[in-house]
Amino acid sequence: MKNTKDTTNLSQTKGESSVWKNRLRILLFGAATFCALEASAQNGGKPAGQDKFIDKSNMDTKVKPGDDFYTYANGVWLQKNPVPAKETRWGSFNQLRDFNIIAVRTILNDAAAKTSAPAGSVERRVGDFYAAAMDSAAIEKLGYTPIKADLERIKGIQDVNGVLHEVATLRSTGAAAPMFGFYVGQDRKNVEVMIPQLSQGGTTLPDRDYYLKNDARTTRIQDAYKTYITKLFTLTGVDQATAQKNAETIFNIEKQMAAAQMARVEMRDPHKTYNKFAVADFSKTTPNMDWKSLMAKMKVSGEDTVLVNNPKFFTELNGMLTATPVADWQTYLQWNVLKSAAPYLSSDFVDANFAFTQILSGQKVQTPRWQRMSQLTDGTIGELLGQLYVQKHFKPEAKARMDEMIANLIKAYEIRIKGLDWMSAETKEKALAKLGTFRPKVGYPEKWKTYDGLEVNRNTFFQNVRNAGQWGYNDMISQLGKPVDRTKWGMTPPTVNAYYSPVMNEIVFPAGILQFPFFDPNADDAVNYGGIGAVIGHEISHGFDDSGSQYDKDGNLRNWWTAEDRSRFQAKADQLVQQFNDYTVQDTIHVNGKLTLGENIGDLGGLSAAYEAFKMTKQGKSKKKIDGFTPDQRFFLAWAQVWRTNILPETEAQLILTDTHSPGKYRTIGAPVNMDAWYKAFKVKPGDALYIAPEDRIRIW
Incomplete structure (x- = not known):
């Protein structure tokens, strides 16, 4: 989905972990600044008062879905949810991330207040790090x-x-x-x-x-x-x-x-x-x-x-x-x-840093310190904080449901690979072998990082940051000469994101993303498959995108294609490049179809496989409406509401240069316009603005 940041963080990440993250195929974007949104853990991450999983009041039903599906699905929501001053963009991801950051804030405040926690305990180290980070008076005195x-x-x-x-x-x-x-x-x-x-x-x-x-x-x-x-x-x-x-x-x-x-x-x-x-x-x-x-x-x-x-x-x-x-x-x-x-450092340095990032991003006011320091704690000792997070905010039934959906998506992908009309039996066999060795990870690591040797002092914020940087570097170096650690995670549990690692051949879903609008145990299958199902499919598809498809079932960069099949795949990928190149973002700025190709293949393959899996469910086989929408309509609307986003023009222009993901508007429509089921669900006809003739629709996976 990494990734990158809404505002440029000019600080060095610990242990050069940014490079590790860049080697993952990520569903979203790297990290984001946060703005508070009151929500409750019991509400599953939905905004307060949100009872419907597909809320018609967020839609602009005056717009024909075949002309502008993005506005049809999200138009009223977009009008009512401008970008807050503390943000550079505002959408479903931001709302969920706000829910998570508030949950994290509560954990951090409780840990910081519990000074009686045993020295060296998870709670003590997390609390001391955050308390030092929030001691702005001490930080001001030190200057540089x-x-x-x-x-x-x-x-x-x-x-x-x-x-x-x-x-x-x-x-x-x-x-x-x-x-x-x-x-x-x-x-x-x-x-x-x-x-x-x-x-x-x-x-x-x-x-x-x-x-x-x-x-x-x-x-x-x-x-x-x-x-x-x-x-x-x-x-x-x-x-x-x-x-x-x-x-x-x-x-x-x-x-x-x-x-x-x-x-x-x-x-x-x-x-x-x-x-x-x-x-x-x-x-x-x-x-x-x-x-x-x-x-x-x-x-x-x-x-x-x-x-x-x-x-x-x-x-x-x-x-x-x-x-x-x-x-x-x-x-x-x-x-x-x-x-x-x-x-x-002291506020004059912090303010100067923000003044510059404002020019890049357009963000109006600085993110509150507690939010920045919550993010820093997660980014620095995230597997200590993560242990406290999953104790309160990750339910075993969520993992069980995810395991079931992952199995269904892999089965759907298997069916789709076997049915490809452009791939030879020889290459299909290799593709299926790779699919069969995918390793899913859900929620949190099976083996927590202990951070042994990392000194955290309640009174020395900057030194804590520096110690963590050195610890992270040493931890990275210590991997040389050792067996590859396949239990390692590239994201922390509260992260609202997911990734695929080509060298590990694994798909990873942190606990933070297993909430609405992606997933809710009380939602119907259409909503869950259009949300987290498409996320699962997206990450599987990264194993078969233009880059990931060059790695074999063991994760090695080694060709497993016949020359003819690779050529046919490339021709289809080129079609997708052109489709996205034609999307205009600002004035003469267009989406970069080559830069975003891997993510666009991820979306197209992921949504297609999610729909295949959805059709295996009882609801997927029925035509029973909920709140006036058919199961298929709910599936595609769930996908659309995930990507609704308002964004500042400065940030949008920056991301076109730097982000491997297409803008939310074009992620919303880019995959569905190539799927026959979408046309049938919304009665899209020739003459509608988004209509593509059946013979021109791009089908890859």
Whole structure:
């Protein structure tokens, strides 16, 4: 569904976990800012007063569904639910996330108040972390003191070796991740082995295009970014002229890095980004960077191979190391410390951070501190918090129902694969073998992360954040030389999202998403299959999208297709690319069909399989109406209400560049217009705006 954030978080994520998340195929978007919405746990996540699972009062029935299904299904709701000032978009996901964040807030407040909890207990560590995060008075007194030592140390760098030593130090201590990306993950062509991996990086703005384009909107963002850099330096006592010069230096360094990066569409190609080197051989391509020595400083030893997603980036970086004055590298490294720390320092830093993200997102007012710190707690020690969350908000019957629905969706997918008219028997056999090895995970990990060795002190917020960053990094490094941990989760239990991991060949559904509008134990099958059923199908479909389909049943990046079948699949995928390219978002801005292809295949395959599974149920076989709607109509309306979203134009424009997901409006209609059942359910005829002739409807899975 990751993912990305509504507003740009310029801080470094712990253990470079953002890279781990980027390797998942995610249903939604990464994370979101939250706005309070009063709801009760007993209400299953539905807004207060919501009794109907398909509420006709939210619809604009004056609109023909065949002309504008999105407005027909959601028009009145969209009119009545503008984006709140604290948000960048507002939709069903935000409402559910608000329900969850309020539930989390209660847990955190209770834990923080329970100072008698035993030292080292889950409740004590969660409570202490949150209490320290909420102690704004102590944080204000410190100003930027927590990072003074880092800034001073960087001033002492003498040469390129000193620059690289500092890059390793900042990364391994959880302070920042400058210059490039680094993580430990499964070898995509040998998934039983964990291997160090290097990726392009070093930039701050959300996409390389923000550095390389010069249209009015982009230059406005570039100017705001330089203003932000200047502001943070002046807050540390640097004079205005020097701070402005620093901003130009940093922007120019990052612009060079951006120019060497591959575009997002290229980065979706798992073969193009798979480049394995012997460490010694890779060092020969970057003479100024001895990777054996550098990785040792990053706590990696005894590894003789490395995976690199963009070798060209590193050859360019190698040249930059000596072409750029050491003084400029000092400035760049200081900036990496500043931007990573800003959200966790005194209010003048936090406010400067928000002022910049406002330009990117259009968000009107800053998210309240309690919400930001609740998110931070979840993102930092999420499997401690998650234990408290599932005790109160995850029922065994929800897991049992999910297990049943997953089994039904896999059965439906099996039926659909067997019935494909474009795939040979040989490739079908391999596809079915892969489907048969899918591993579902529901609710929460079977083995909780303990965070042993992570120090959390009730009185030292910034140090807690830094400790967590270092702990996360060490935990990541510790995976080298060990068997792959297949119990590991890429999301925390309260997360309203889901994902597929190609190297694990697993589909994962955190407890947080198992609520209305996706799922409700009291809802009819049409609603549950149009909601969570389509989510399950979406994640299964990621195993067979343009990228995931290149991984075999064991998770290895290995071709299992005949050349003819792959060619036929690609032709169908190209049709879907064109369908979404034709959707206009703003003025001349269109959906990027290639960037969003994997998610669009996920939606089309997922909704189609969910409908197949729904038709196996008693309700699916009937024509009995509920609240005036047939079972099939309720199925498609449930899908539509999941994606209703109002969004700020600034955020929308940013997401078109950076998000692999299409806008909610086009997710609502993109799959149904290719499904015969939708036409029949709503009597869509030739001449209706959304009508596609049967022979032109795209059928992939």
